[in-house]
Amino acid sequence: ADKKETRGFEAEVSKLLHLMIHSMYSNPEIFLRELVSNASDAADKLRFEALSKPELLGDDSELGIWISVDPEAKTLTLRDNGIGMSRDEVVANLGTIARSGTSEFMKNLSGDEKKDSQLIGQFGVGFYSAFVAAERVVLTTRRADAASHEAVRWESEGTGEFTVESIEQAERGTSITLHLRESAQEFAEAFRVRSIINKYAEHIALPVHLLQKAEKDDEADSWEVVNQAKALWTRPRTEVSDEDYQAFYKHVGHDYENPLSWSHNKVEGKLEYTSLLFVPGRAPFDLYQRDGARGLKLYVQRVFIRDDAEQFLPLYLRFIKGIVDSNDLPLNVSRELLQSSDIIDSMKAALTKRSLDMLSKLAGDPEKYATFYAAFGQVLKEGLAEDFANKDKIAGLLRFASSTTGEGKAEVSLADYIGRMKEGQDTIYYVTAENYVTAANSPHLELFRKKGVEVLLLTDRIDEWMMSHLTEFDGKKFQHIGKGEVDLSAIAGEGNEPEVSEADTKQAEALVERLQKALSERVKSVRTTTRLSESPTCLVLDSFDPGFQMRQLMEAAGQ
Ligand code: ADP
Numbered sequence: 184a185d186k187k188e189t190r191g192f193e194a195e196v197s198k199l200l201h202l203m204i205h206s207m208y209s210n211p212e213i214f215l216r217e218l219v220s221n222a223s224d225a226a227d228k229l230r231f232e233a234l235s236k237p238e239l240l241g242d243d244s245e246l247g248i249w250i251s252v253d254p255e256a257k258t259l260t261l262r263d264n265g266i267g268m269s270r271d272e273v274v275a276n277l278g279t280i281a282r283s284g285t286s287e288f289m290k291n292l293s294g295d296e297k298k299d300s301q302l303i304g305q306f307g308v309g310f311y312s313a314f315v316a317a318e319r320v321v322l323t324t325r326r327a328d329a330a331s332h333e334a335v336r337w338e339s340e341g342t343g344e345f346t347v348e349s350i351e352q353a354e355r356g357t358s359i360t361l362h363l364r365e366s367a368q369e370f371a372e373a374f375r376v377r378s379i380i381n382k383y384a385e386h387i388a389l390p391v392h393l394l395q396k397a398e399k400d401d402e403a404d405s406w407e408v409v410n411q412a413k414a415l416w417t418r419p420r421t422e423v424s425d426e427d428y429q430a431f432y433k434h435v436g437h438d439y440e441n442p443l444s445w446s447h448n449k450v451e452g453k454l455e456y457t458s459l460l461f462v463p464g465r466a467p468f469d470l471y472q473r474d475g476a477r478g479l480k481l482y483v484q485r486v487f488i489r490d491d492a493e494q495f496l497p498l499y500l501r502f503i504k505g506i507v508d509s510n511d512l513p514l515n516v517s518r519e520l521l522q523s524s525d526i527i528d529s530m531k532a533a534l535t536k537r538s539l540d541m542l543s544k545l546a547g548d549p550e551k552y553a554t555f556y557a558a559f560g561q562v563l564k565e566g567l568a569e570d571f572a573n574k575d576k577i578a579g580l581l582r583f584a585s586s587t588t589g590e591g592k593a594e595v596s597l598a599d600y601i602g603r604m605k606e607g608q609d610t611i612y613y614v615t616a617e618n619y620v621t622a623a624n625s626p627h628l629e630l631f632r633k634k635g636v637e638v639l640l641l642t643d644r645i646d647e648w649m650m651s652h653l654t655e656f657d658g659k660k661f662q663h664i665g666k667g668e669v670d671l672s673a674i675a676g677e678g679n680e681p682e683v684s685e686a687d688t689k690q691a692e693a694l695v696e697r698l699q700k701a702l703s704e705r706v707k708s709v710r711t712t713t714r715l716s717e718s719p720t721c722l723v724l725d726s727f728d729p730g731f732q733m734r735q736l737m738e739a740a741g742q
């Protein structure tokens with residue numbers, strides 16, 4: 184197996200590479216951020232493995248990244264002395280896309296380059312972004328626990344194939360050389376690379392060294408460290424710039440856009456930990472996949488322990504990204520301990536509260552909040568069933584379309600609604616429907632319109648299910664206006680007690696009887712009503728009947 188092999192990329196990689204090159208041409212420098220980010224992850228992983236196998240560090244225990252350019256050869260090289268990769272890992276990591284749900288995601292691509300380029304953003308760009316700047320990439324790597332003759336050389340032009348062969352390499356870690364495209368020669372210029380690296384290195388906890396060319400022939404080139412190399416979350420908030428927070432988010436969130444907001448907190452007392460939580464601006468492709476990536480990056484006393492630690496936040500906050508660094512957990516924290524421990528339980532409760540507070544604060548900026556809500560509002564709704572203790576807080580974060588705002592945008596909060604209630608009104612009224620147009624034209628709304636009483640219009644697939652978990656807010660009960668008896672007589676205003684003469688009543692009785700007979704197979708009963716003023720009839724559900732959405736969900740589930 185140590186012979187040189189030529190292998191094809193998985194079809195998905197080729198597709199992704201193609202799209203990436205098209206979507207990133209206007210911002211090619213991003214590849215540097217991705218490669219620095221990977222080197223930092225590789226150092227984290229080595230430190231973690233060295234906890235139980237200190238010999239892995241050997242006499243090369245100063246972890247770092249070294250970056251150099253060669254304008255004549257038109258190359259840029261990044262080296263790290265992190266964990267490195269075995270031959271199998273190279274083939275798996277740099278020949279396929281290992282993330283679950285990838286093929287599902289790829290099916291959603293339309294073939295329209297513009298649209299698809301945006302989707303790629305949800306996926307994260309990663310290592311393959313090197314090909315945005317490089318026409319050929321050569322990577323050599325030796326895993327920390329492998330012998331020097333077990334190192335690997337990987338090479339590709341990013342067009343469909345790559346080669347792998349086993350080689351000798353004395354040092355541990357990974358070195359990546361980019362042979363730059365004609366259009367990307369700027370990345371072979373030291374001053375250009377330095378200015379980019381300054382931007383992308385400050386939040387990295389690892390020293391980033393840049394090669395300084397000697398000015399005179401008789402001097403040697405020298406390495407210069409360009410960042411503080413201190414874990415960003417250990418620095419006081421006042422010393423971290425917004426740009427650094429944003430760059431850090433892109434590193435931990437695998438996103439290339441900025442987050443909507445963040446919350447950085449150091450907790451001292453019975454428990455000691457630091458958390459740095461982010462609200463992304465868009466949903467990742469696997470948000471609704473059962474095995475999608477979720478959770479925080481866990482550190483214990485600054486040492487990276489694992490990605491995707493799901494134990495620190497409830498499922499309905501799975502969109503939150505960030506890190507938590509504990510001083511109380513042991514460095515050899517096991518999966519079992521993470522699953523059941525008082526420390527984890529109280530951290531989870533506190534981080535949940537922290538996240539919800541961050542969202543309440545974000546709601547103060549309606550534009551950003553609308554972006555958040557469009558991406559994650561549905562997921563938040565799951566919280567009403569999942570997190571009883573925080574039900575009110577979650578309900579307060581919900582936004583609805585309403586019969587009085589008239590635009591179909593989910594922008595009315597329950598507090599807004601209550602603030603606009605009519606004199607004598609003590610119930611929050613809502614209606615559910617397939618979509619906004621159906622809801623807004625519901626005959627059930629007629630009486631409410633007449634009386635000027637606002638009705639929330641719920642059109643998400645999960646809204647009926649959600650309302651089975653949300654029965655009260657701020658002491659006010661909810662009522663579906665298409666279910667059971669609706670009594671607005673206590674509310675001041677027009678539309679009360681329509682006058683009905685005896686003759687009308689008689690006539691109606693006869694009609695009701697005939698309709699009852701004719702429809703006996705299809706409806707439970709036929710009644711006269713004062714709730715309509717324009718439509719002649721409407722369908723009403725009994726108070727405890729499942730609604731239309733619920734019926735559909737139940738049918739879909741085969742019930
Ligand atoms: P991600 O970082 O999101 O996992 P990437 O495409 O950036 O995705 O990298 C793919 C994988 O390749 C990484 O998860 C890692 O296992 C491996 N890898 C990339 N760069 C390095 C490196 N410098 N050292 C060790 N492993 C690396």
Ligand code: MG
Nearest residue numbers: 220221309310
């Ligand atoms: Mg990466």
